Amino acid sequence: xxxxxxxxxxxxxxxxxxxxxxxxxxxxxxxxxxxxxxxxxxxxxxxxxxxxxxxxxxxxxxxxxxxxxxxxxxxxxxxxxxxxxxxxxxxxxxxxxxxxxxxxxxxxxxxxxxxxxxxxxxxxxxxxxxxxxxxxxxxxxxxxxxxxxxxxxxxxxxxxxxxxxxxxxxxxxxxxxxxxxxxxxxxxxxxxxxxxxxxxxxxxxxxxxxxxxxxxxxxxxxxxxxxxxxxxxxxxxxxxxxxxxxxxxxxxxxxxxxxxxxxxxxxxxxxxxxxxxxxxxxxxxxxxxxxxxxxxxxxxxxxxxxxxxxxxxxxxxxxxxxxxxxxxxxxxxxxxxxxxxx
Amino acid sequence: xxxxxxxxxxxxxxxxxxxxxxxxxxxxxxxxxxxxxxxxxxxxxxxxxxxxxxxxxxxxxxxxxxxxxxxxxxxxxxxxxxxxxxxxxxxxxxxxxxxxxxxxxxxxxxxxxxxxxxxxxxxxxxxxxxxxxxxxxxxxxxxxxxxxxxxxxxxxxxxxxxxxxxxxxxxxxxxxxxxxxxxxxxxxxxxxxxxxxxxxxxxxxxxxxxxxxxxxxxxxxxxxxxxxxxxxxxxxxxxxxxxxxxxxxxxxxxxxxxxxxxxxxxxxxxxxxxxxxxxxxxxxxxxxxxxxxxxxxxx
Numbered sequence: 001x002x003x004x005x006x007x008x009x010x011x012x013x014x015x016x017x018x019x020x021x022x023x024x025x026x027x028x029x030x031x032x033x034x035x036x037x038x039x040x041x042x043x044x045x046x047x048x049x050x051x052x053x054x055x056x057x058x059x060x061x062x063x064x065x066x067x068x069x070x071x072x073x074x075x076x077x078x079x080x081x082x083x084x085x086x087x088x089x090x091x092x093x094x095x096x097x098x099x100x101x102x103x104x105x106x107x108x109x110x111x112x113x114x115x116x117x118x119x120x121x122x123x124x125x126x127x128x129x130x131x132x133x134x135x136x137x138x139x140x141x142x143x144x145x146x147x148x149x150x151x152x153x154x155x156x157x158x159x160x161x162x163x164x165x166x167x168x169x170x171x172x173x174x175x176x177x178x179x180x181x182x183x184x185x186x187x188x189x190x191x192x193x194x195x196x197x198x199x200x201x202x203x204x205x206x207x208x209x210x211x212x213x214x215x216x217x218x219x220x221x222x223x224x225x226x227x228x229x230x231x232x233x234x235x236x237x238x239x240x241x242x243x244x245x246x247x248x249x250x251x252x253x254x255x256x257x258x259x260x261x262x263x264x265x266x267x268x269x270x271x272x273x274x275x276x277x278x279x280x281x282x283x284x285x286x287x288x289x290x291x292x293x294x295x296x297x298x299x300x301x302x303x304x305x306x307x308x309x310x311x312x313x314x315x316x317x318x319x320x321x322x323x324x325x326x327x328x329x330x331x332x333x334x335x336x337x338x339x340x341x342x
Numbered sequence: 343x344x345x346x347x348x349x350x351x352x353x354x355x356x357x358x359x360x361x362x363x364x365x366x367x368x369x370x371x372x373x374x375x376x377x378x379x380x381x382x383x384x385x386x387x388x389x390x391x392x393x394x395x396x397x398x399x400x401x402x403x404x405x406x407x408x409x410x411x412x413x414x415x416x417x418x419x420x421x422x423x424x425x426x427x428x429x430x431x432x433x434x435x436x437x438x439x440x441x442x443x444x445x446x447x448x449x450x451x452x453x454x455x456x457x458x459x460x461x462x463x464x465x466x467x468x469x470x471x472x473x474x475x476x477x478x479x480x481x482x483x484x485x486x487x488x489x490x491x492x493x494x495x496x497x498x499x500x501x502x503x504x505x506x507x508x509x510x511x512x513x514x515x516x517x518x519x520x521x522x523x524x525x526x527x528x529x530x531x532x533x534x535x536x537x538x539x540x541x542x543x544x545x546x547x548x549x550x551x552x553x554x555x556x557x558x559x560x561x562x563x564x565x566x567x568x569x570x571x572x573x574x575x576x577x578x579x580x581x582x583x584x585x586x587x588x589x590x591x592x593x594x595x596x597x598x599x600x601x602x603x604x605x606x607x608x609x610x611x612x613x614x615x616x617x618x619x620x621x622x623x624x625x626x627x628x629x630x631x632x633x634x635x636x637x638x639x640x641x
Contacts, residue, residue: 061537066466095539103537108530113552122548123538172538 008079009036010179010212015073018052018059018236022067028283029055029068030236034310037180042206042213044227044244046220046259050280052236053216054104057182061101062090078179097127100173102183106165110157116165117143117153120172127176142171145208146201163194167201174209182214187222199226220263224248229316232256235281235291238310242317252319252327255292257334274337290321297339298323298330366629375625382619386438393431397587400426414607421607424599432587433611439588440619443500443573447507448566455512455565456558459519460546464527474520480513486575493581500583503576507569515561522554556634563627567620574616589616 018030030052037043047053059070060082075082077098082090103109110119117139124135140150146167157165166186173181186202187195199222206213217223223230224244231241232255240253251257258276278295281287290296293303302322310318323330333339367373385392395401403409403417412422420429462473489506496502526532527550535549551558576582577590578597589612596608 063533063536091539091541095537097539101534101537103530103534105530109534111531111535111549111553114548122540122544126539126541126544 010039010041010078011037011214012074012076013060013072014075016056016059016070016075017072018055018064018068018070020065020068022284025284028236028286030059031287032237032310034073035231035238035241037212037214039179039212040210041229042215042227044215044217044223044230045233046217046223046230047233048218048259048280051233053218053233054184055236056233057101057184057214057216060182061095061099062087092127096123096178097176098178099180099182100176100178102166102169102173102181102186104184104188106169107162107189109169110165112157114156115154116157116160116168117155120153120168120175123172124175139171139175142174143168145174145205146171162190163198166190166194166198170198170202170205174205174211177209178211180212180214182216184216185218186215187219188217195222202226220259232259235287236283237287237291237307237320238318239292239321240317240319241310242314246314246317250317251331252313252317252324253292253321254296254298254323254330254334257330258295258340261334261340272337274335274340277340297333298326365633366626368629368632371625372629375622378618378622379626382437382441382615382622385434386441389434389438393428393434395428395431397432397435398427399431401428402426411601411605413605420611421605423595423605423608424601429592429608429611432592433589433615436587436589436592436612437615439500439583439586440570440573440616443504443507443588444566444570444619447504447511447569447573448562450504451508451512451565451569452515452558452562454508455515455561456519456551456554458512458516459521460523460550460554462516463520463523464542464546464550466524470520473516477513477516480510483510485510485572486579489572489576490579490581493576498581498584500586503573503581503583506576507572511565511568511572515558515565518557518561519554522557523550526550526553556630560627560630560634563623563630567623567627570616570620570623589613 013036014034016030016033017028020027020029033056035043045053045056055064055068058064059068060075064070072083077094082094085094110116114122117136120139120142121132121135124130124138125132128135130138136153139153143150143153148164148167148171152160152164152168160168170186173183183202187198190198202213203226213226215223215226224247227244229241229243230247231238232247232253233239234255239255240247240251242250247256248260251260255276258274261274262276263273276295281291281294283291287307289304289306290299290308293299296303300323308320308322310320311324312318313324366376401409401418401422403412408426409418409422409428410426411424412418414421418428418430420433422428423432458473458477462470488510489503492506492509493502532545532549535545540549573582573588574590574593577588578593580594582588582591582594584591592612593609596602596605599605602609
């Protein structure tokens with residue numbers, strides 16, 4: 001699972017922020033996001049609903065709604081500055097060709113009036129100068145890779161089950177050998193057995209292709225299983241970023257600890273789950289305090305006065321918390337249910 | 343491989359047509375309308391062979407008498423005019439004009455309306471604003487006066503009648519298609535098409551258009567029906583093409599002759615034809631309306 005970090009990251013993002021202008025004022029859905037995705041790596045982004053995960057990827061793919069505005073200190077893909085690129089050039093050279101997407105709901109992501117195969121062929125032909133027959137052959141190969149029979153290409157989306165549609169979506173995301181595949185909750189809405197099959201398929205595909213993957217999910221178990229490195233998001237910011245092993249053996253941020261508690265472990269069957277009291281911030285207006293402070297059991301007065309900067313602890317482990325020195329003690333306390341009572 | 347593809351496409355076309363046939367014949371009224379339209383189309387195609395006389399040819403009965411204002415009989419199935427023109431021939435030949443105007447202006451107007459609606463709905467913002475205000479301006483134009491002025495300016499020519507109808511009639515289809523486009527563009531598969539790097543052109547015509555097609559066909563039928571009515575109204579008021587016989591034109595000649603009270607067969611037949619054809623179109627469009635809006639089916 002461990003990777004030696006290549007000097008030149010595939011995708012490099014510094015201080016990315018997205019603001020939605022709404023009738024209640026500007027909503028800072030995502031702010032101060034910085035991360036690197038290296039070649040041949042699975043980068044997991046986890047967080048609860050409304051933490052800005054989807055906004056983040058929408059901004060990367062330029063799919064923000066009209067009231068959303070993205071600005072970034074740096075957004076570099078393979079050394080190219082993506083923010084400086086025109087929409088037309090981005091569409092022709094980056095979208096799908098270099099960065100593809102497995103969307104949240106594969107159910108609604110196929111056009112109901114076209115055959116599934118034709119939609120995959122369309123994405124190939126939109127970018128490659130090859131004949132339809134060749135594109136068809138390639139799609140059939142992709143169907144094979146994701147474990148679907150190639151004669152299913154002539155079916156319409158409504159004839160597919162949820163799992164089949166998700167697999168077809170993955171086949172589509174692979175169609176142009178992209179450098180980076182963004183998987184936005186690829187297993188949400190599928191039953192556990194199908195989830196497991198899809199994840200196994202993704203793992204198998206990983207062994208065959210060179211693409212990096214950004215895996216977005218609220219399911220800690222999935223992310224732990226699949227990722228090389230993990231970022232935990234809360235309130236539109238990255239709270240903690242570390243390698244998968246580090247994140248689970250040596251977590252520092254109270255939110256990470258809380259999130260880990262909220263998922264059942266096979267070892268403590270019967271014990272009650274500990275949840276984090278309170279609800280996520282509304283994000284109207286810029287943050288003037290740590291976004292997690294109101295729900296944090298370890299908060300100090302200073303936590304409410306300023307939004308902490310990200311601190312490096314170890315070579316590839318960043319935490320946005322002022323109390324990292326007490327992390328060892330937090331880890332012990334966080335396992336007690338009484339700690340999380342508001 | 344290409345032969346294979348051709349046969350596949352032919353198969354698709356056949357199953358597509360079969361699907362439309364199934365939609366149209368799914369209820370009795372629209373099936374009735376469909377066959378009436380087919381009948382009119384056949385009459386229009388073979389009109390010169392069916393009509394026994396020229397439209398403005400004076401006819402004589404078997405005894406050699408001048409046939410003026412004759413009621414329907416075996417020789418003149420729908421009677422004659424005061425100038426001795428055979429109304430059956432006029433009716434048959436007028437079918438051609440009416441269907442030509444109806445189909446041409448109906449289809450061109452739906453093409454214009456659909457494109458304006460798709461573009462306005464998809465892009466939104468300023469483009470939408472400009473196109474929709476243009477549509478609003480057309481809504482402010484009274485239908486008949488506009489056509490009358492256009493005809494008076496450019497002359498009583500068939501082309502100008504068609505042009506005038508097209509210029510006015512696309513407005514409703516543009517509005518409806520725009521509304522539907524706005525609804526469809528919110529759907530996830532459109533965002534997905536964008537993520538896949540599809541061009542706007544491709545998204546509009548390959549991803550949105552097929553999804554608004556039932557509505558489009560519905561309004562195509564409406565537009566054809568409205569074109570026919572408008573042409574009849576304009577012709578009745580004397581603003582049709584004087585060189586070509588049409589149903590509205592026949593009623594205009596009746597009005598000029600002043601024989602309305604006497605010659606019931608003269609006004610009854612073109613009127614029945616207009617009502618029958620337009621009603622048939624509305625019946626057929628009802629079938630598509632049920633596809634576009636399935637809730638209607640339960641009523």
